[in-house]
Amino acid sequence: MKTIYKRPEVFTDVNTSYCGGCGHGIVNKLIAELIDEMELREKGILVWPIGCSVYADKYYKMDAICALHGRAPALATGIKRSLPDKFVMVYQGDGDMVSEGMAEIMHAAVRAENFSVIFINNAIYGMTGGQMAPTTLLGQVTSTSPYGRAVASSGYPVNMAEIMANMPGVCYSERVTVNTPQRITATKKALKKAFELQFENKGLSFVEVLSPCPTGWGKKPIDAMKMVDEQLIPIYPLGAFKSPEEVPAK
Amino acid sequence: MGEKVFLQGNVALAESAIRAGCKYFFGYPITPSSEVPEYYARKAQEEGLVFVQGETEVACFNMIAGTAATGKRVMTATAGPGFSLGQEAMSYMAAAGLPAVVVEVMRPGPADGEILASQGDYFQAVKGGGHGDYNTLVLAPCSVQEMCELIQDCFELAEKYRNPVILLSDALLAKMRENVELPGRKEQNCDLSWALTGCAGRKHNVMTTCGDGAAQWEKFNLDLQEKFAKIKANEERWENYQTEDADIILVAYGSMARVAMGAMKLAREAGLKVGLVRPISLWPFPVKAFEGLGDKTFLVTELSAGQMVEDVKLTVPHKENVYFYGRLGGFVPSPKEIFEQIKKLGVK
Numbered sequence: 001m002k003t004i005y006k007r008p009e010v011f012t013d014v015n016t017s018y019c020g021g022c023g024h025g026i027v028n029k030l031i032a033e034l035i036d037e038m039e040l041r042e043k044g045i046l047v048w049p050i051g052c053s054v055y056a057d058k059y060y061k062m063d064a065i066c067a068l069h070g071r072a073p074a075l076a077t078g079i080k081r082s083l084p085d086k087f088v089m090v091y092q093g094d095g096d097m098v099s100e101g102m103a104e105i106m107h108a109a110v111r112a113e114n115f116s117v118i119f120i121n122n123a124i125y126g127m128t129g130g131q132m133a134p135t136t137l138l139g140q141v142t143s144t145s146p147y148g149r150a151v152a153s154s155g156y157p158v159n160m161a162e163i164m165a166n167m168p169g170v171c172y173s174e175r176v177t178v179n180t181p182q183r184i185t186a187t188k189k190a191l192k193k194a195f196e197l198q199f200e201n202k203g204l205s206f207v208e209v210l211s212p213c214p215t216g217w218g219k220k221p222i223d224a225m226k227m228v229d230e231q232l233i234p235i236y237p238l239g240a241f242k243s244p245e246e247v248p249a250k
Numbered sequence: 251m252g253e254k255v256f257l258q259g260n261v262a263l264a265e266s267a268i269r270a271g272c273k274y275f276f277g278y279p280i281t282p283s284s285e286v287p288e289y290y291a292r293k294a295q296e297e298g299l300v301f302v303q304g305e306t307e308v309a310c311f312n313m314i315a316g317t318a319a320t321g322k323r324v325m326t327a328t329a330g331p332g333f334s335l336g337q338e339a340m341s342y343m344a345a346a347g348l349p350a351v352v353v354e355v356m357r358p359g360p361a362d363g364e365i366l367a368s369q370g371d372y373f374q375a376v377k378g379g380g381h382g383d384y385n386t387l388v389l390a391p392c393s394v395q396e397m398c399e400l401i402q403d404c405f406e407l408a409e410k411y412r413n414p415v416i417l418l419s420d421a422l423l424a425k426m427r428e429n430v431e432l433p434g435r436k437e438q439n440c441d442l443s444w445a446l447t448g449c450a451g452r453k454h455n456v457m458t459t460c461g462d463g464a465a466q467w468e469k470f471n472l473d474l475q476e477k478f479a480k481i482k483a484n485e486e487r488w489e490n491y492q493t494e495d496a497d498i499i500l501v502a503y504g505s506m507a508r509v510a511m512g513a514m515k516l517a518r519e520a521g522l523k524v525g526l527v528r529p530i531s532l533w534p535f536p537v538k539a540f541e542g543l544g545d546k547t548f549l550v551t552e553l554s555a556g557q558m559v560e561d562v563k564l565t566v567p568h569k570e571n572v573y574f575y576g577r578l579g580g581f582v583p584s585p586k587e588i589f590e591q592i593k594k595l596g597v598k
């Protein structure tokens with residue numbers, strides 16, 4: 001009999017702490033599949049953020065470290081500069097990256113660091129109980145924008161994939177999502193491309209994933225999937241904003 | 251031991267760190283520490299070093315944490331305002347057991363303050379400027395020669411205990427030039443089985459920085475405390491000068507120890523029995539240096555409003571016999587000024 005589906009080898013038997021319908025779990029599994037398929041387990045170091053994925057260092061049989069809130073790109077810089085031939089993956093939420101760690105991600109891009117960054121944009125602070133993030137949509141109700149995010153007090157959502165595409169130090173920037181099976185497949189392709197680029201000395205590779213947070217959004221998982229289509233994609237369009245073919249090696 | 255050269259403190263320190271096999275440096279320019287990153291930048295190519303000027307000290311301290319996590323010798327150098335920004339990573343490195351070395355060149359605060367000599371960051375370095383129950387080893391040299399030797403010891407101590415170590419310098423030591431005999435090359439020689447290098451042929455390593463319930467996190471903290479107790483028992487360093495027959499004992503470290511030494515000489519010439527305790531390790535504080543000196547009078551002198559004096563009071567049996575004299579804002583008192591203070595105390 002041919003095996004057509006199995007649990008990725010790299011996974012430990014630790015249960016994840018994610019809620020049902022959460023995008024983190026889907027992306028974590030895609031990462032595990034790629035690590036198996038690309039044989040990266042013994043060649044890599046995973047750098048995790050502070051946020052709902054804080055325990056992910058326990059999910060993979062791989063060398064791993066959880067960074068301080070927002071500092072994963074700086075920590076990863078120290079790791080990758082020491083081990084330039086190893087695979088280094090940085091994983092960050094939107095509060096982690098766009099609020100607490102905006103300087104660190106921007107300057108990792110400025111320096112054209114040769115690592116891959118996976119950015120989980122769920123337009124909210126999941127872990128701390130559903131507060132407003134810089135990526136929260138205008139009018140979106142959160143526990144710190146109880147009347148909906150207003151421009152007058154909180155300004156505008158931040159489009160990271162587009163910003164990163166404008167940085168000369170970034171070789172690849174694409175926005176994907178995981179709310180349909182086809183889009184999950186596309187997300188895996190994007191992650192694979194980002195991982196492969198690490199070894200081409202072209203700089204930072206960046207994948208933004210629009211990720212449902214049913215708990216933080218106060219929605220059933222199915223409605224959270226719909227909200228990605230109806231509310232997030234109009235503000236955060238899917239697609240590649242920079243292709244690696246356009247970028248020469250450093 | 252090698253050749254004798256006339257070098258500035260910061261430059262001698264950087265060269266000595268390179269000779270200790272520290273090939274990684276991440277830093278952000280700030281007076282009076284900038285000659286250290288400049289030296290690394292200049293030597294990067296010929297010595298095969300990795301030098302990165304980070305965007306902030308927040309980033310640089312997290313970068314050294316990253317390189318330390320891979321088991322390589324790594325360093326940053328900064329001064330008060332930058333050291334403040336680095337504190338989250340100091341706490342982090344203490345938790346994760348990361349052996350990075352931080353050179354902190356004190357200048358007078360608070361805020362951006364001045365760029366002259368100071369010892370106002372003693373509390374921040376010694377008591378742990380970041381959050382949580384942790385300690386960092388702190389070594390304080392008083393000459394360029396000693397700075398060269400201690401910076402090499404910093405790497406060994408960091409690795410021995412898997413803990414960040416601070417070399418506490420100040421603007422005077424950093425900028426002065428002295429004749430030094432540069433130490434020889436010293437390569438890393440320690441167990442690195444814990445490091446993140448990709449888990450080829452071994453079980454994967456995960457560094458602990460986050461808790462998982464009170465029971466686990468209390469145990470983690472108790473283990474840390476056990477390590478700190480071991481450091482306290484083993485790593486006190488000090489030098490005592492003419493303390494046996496002394497009636498009054500000066501206590502001073504770093505640049506101030508040089509001034510105190512001058513004051514002690516003046517006092518001895520005038521027939522006063524004065525000695526000096528010079529702490530070299532500030533954490534652990536050298537409690538043993540005070541053994542047998544219980545009934546003496548102490549004059550603690552610092553370039554601060556009185557910080558180390560608290561540790562002296564905690565150490566000696568009669569804290570009413572501990573006096574303090576300090577200067578602020580960048581002033582360094584002369585030996586004569588300290589001598590005048592000694593005379594004011596009188597001799598029993």
Ligand SMILES: Cc1ncc(C[n+]2csc(CCOP(=O)(O)OP(=O)(O)O)c2C)c(N)n1
Binds near residue numbers: 050051053096120125
């Ligand atoms: C310096 C610091 N500030 C604040 C926090 C509290 N905190 C933990 S996670 C988090 C937000 C996480 O949101 P995000 O990055 O979007 O991740 P998500 O949980 O949504 O995946 C905050 C504010 C912290 N741990 N450290």
Ligand code: SF4
Binds near residue numbers: 122213216
């Ligand atoms: S709170 Fe949101 S982001 Fe966090 S695990 Fe639950 S669904 Fe996922």
Ligand SMILES: [Mg+2]
Binds near residue numbers: 120121123124125
């Ligand atoms: Mg989020």
